[in-house]
Amino acid sequence: MSVPQTRTSARYSRRALASVATAALIAGGAVGSGYLPAATPAFAQALPQTPIAAPEHPPGSFANIVDKVKPGVVSVKVKLDDAVSSDDEEGPGNQQGQNLQNVPPQLREFFKRFGQNGQNGGPPGMQPQRQGPRGAVGSGFIISADGYVVTNNHVVDHAKTVQVTLDDGRTLDAKVIGKDSKTDIALLKIKDSGSYPYVQFGKAAPRVGDWVVAIGNPFGLGGTVTAGIVSARGRDIGAGPYDDFLQIDAPINKGNSGGPTFNVNGEVVGVNTAIASPSGGSVGLAFAIPSETVQAVVDQLKTDGKVARGYLGVQVQPVTQDIAEGLGMAKPKGALIDHAEDGTPAAKAGLKSGDVIESVNGNPINDAKELSRKIAGLKPGAKVEIAYLRGGNSDNATITLGALPTDGSKVASLDTGMSGGQPRLGLGLAPASEVGLSDSGVAVVQVDPDGPAAAKGIEQGDVILDVAGKSVTRPSDVAEQIRTAEASGRKAVLMRVKSSKGVTRFVAISLTKNDG
Known part of the structure; x- marks a missing residue:
């Protein structure tokens, strides 16, 4: 079932990337359904103890690359305690949903925007909640011989226990070293001492059009390989404050969360974390966290167990x-x-x-x-x-x-800019001090709903603090600054406006003359 989205029918969902025994829950760790244990493989071949590298140039197929890097990719299984889960049934017209209770704050608004028809603020198809232990599965990859593993935060968030299954079939206990919800990265450490095959991060960012190979655990089918190209860079999907995703067209599904995307040299260039889909399944449009972001986060998690920004x-x-x-x-x-x-x-x-x-x-x-x-x-x-x-x-x-303060403050609070408009504001103004709204500025006491200022989002109760960089206290000040801007040849005048909720923003009013 499709989830409504502004201008497109696609839905970006981290939920659709990890598969869980009972339900999907983004950033709380629970993910899709239908985990199928793979057949136990033989243990005849010794694992390599040196960094995995692939040929410099791609062969006629990706088989050589996969043979080299696949031993460094793991499946991640998590047991979650005292968590809310939803019904795991999924069929035509029944989209797996999730409760927003355990979703990080930066993703709650994401789901509200793309799930307007859902219950309790969630997306469509939310099923009745039930309490009790549940499990989750995702993907990950080993980055050092001593067993450090990278995966997504939303795979292991709220984890009671974590296990990783290696390509040779061994299932080993792991512990969470640190997590970062803002970038959706988590670092694990295999508890058993030993030397493990590992992969390396790419030395250069991929270009749009480069071939990539994704390996992961979709629907519990560990060791699944898909391929495609980098179709775009720098994507902001509204999932967090530092979005800078690689967009790839390699098929990614539930359970691929936390898995690596490799270049043709067998180097990790991204961590799979979200897909765009009207149904929850792959439509060939996925998003990966760039390796340069992952490395910076992992270095801090390994040293401090947290990220300081x-x-x-x-x-x-x-x-x-x-x-x-x-x-x-x-x-x-x-x-x-x-x-x-x-x-x-x-x-x-x-x-x-x-x-x-x-x-x-x-x-x-x-x-x-x-x-x-x-x-x-x-x-x-x-x-x-x-x-x-x-x-x-x-x-x-x-x-x-x-x-960066830990109280939810951000480095930069972003307001959406506006465009268009006419110099005739369509506003009724009064000194803010005279109407009791503020000690300074000019209060908006009336708004023409068809006027240009209304189109800019200016509302009754807002206070205009300055116009063209000059403080204003009376309506005549506003008019004077607009006339000055027109006389100087400016095409627009900038006003700083404080809303009734105390949020300030800049609004640009076009000075193009209005016919009639």
Whole structure:
């Protein structure tokens, strides 16, 4: 059964990637149904004790690559205690659902957006809940001879016990070393001492069009191999604050969660974590966490058992075409600071609302999401060089990053930019101090529902704080700044607006004249 989605019928689902004995539950660890134990293989051949490598150039088939890397891929089985599960029956018109109780916060909104018809905030087809122990299965891969294993966080989240099954048929106990819900990565360690076959991460990011091979445990069928190409890079599917997925067209199904995607050199270039599907099964569109992200997270999990991320302390939003015109920029790029939190590294360095961050350590920032990933990829205490634009002039600041707060705060809170609009605002305005909404600014007391400001999302009770970078306290101030922007040849004027809920954002109003 299809799950509604904005503009497309596809559904991105981490739930559809791991197969569980009873039900699917994203990020809580439970995953699909129908685990089928494989026949016990022979133990005749000794396992290699050196890093696995494949031929530099692909042969006529992928068989040689698979022979080399397959011993380093494992199936992951998890027992979960005191968790909620749903009915495991699945048939025509019955989509496996999940309860959002155990889903990480950053994924709850994801399911609400793509599961509008579901019960209790979940997707369609949610079945009655029941209490009791349950199991989950997924995939993983060994990254060192001493038995460290990478998988998805949502495979082992809430795990009571974890076991991994090697390619030679051995099933061994493992422990969770650390997890990171924001990137959906977990690190395990096989408890038995020994030397294990392992695979290596890629030395370079794959290009769009490169061949890739995925190996995993779909529907409990361990050691399953599929192949395809990298069909896109840098995908943001709204699953977390640092989305930067590889899009691959190798068939991925329930149970592939946490499994590796290899390049033709037998190196891991991604960790399979989500699929787009109207039915829950593969339609040949999957998403993998890039290996460079995985390595950075795994290194911290191995050392500290958790991930510490850099913190700048700004709320940012995208620079749209209208906003760029309002700021006098040639083209939309960078991250617009909506608010710098008091006492944070950004505020101490003098960054403020209206600044546009253009680069970090000399690396260009194309959008607000990229700024979040760049800062989060650095450790607390790191010094960064921030280049920013203020009032049409470029400037720089050296900032020592703080630690990302653990109370749910983010490096960058993203607001969706708006576009279009006309200079006639369609607003009734009054000094905010006179209507009791604020000590400063201009209050919106009336909104024409057919006016351009309403189309921008401005609502009654909002407060306009500044226009074109100038603070406003009376309606005449707003009109004056708009006239000044028109006279200077600006195509749009930028207003900073505070909502009735206390959230501030920038709104660009086009200065194109309206006919009539």
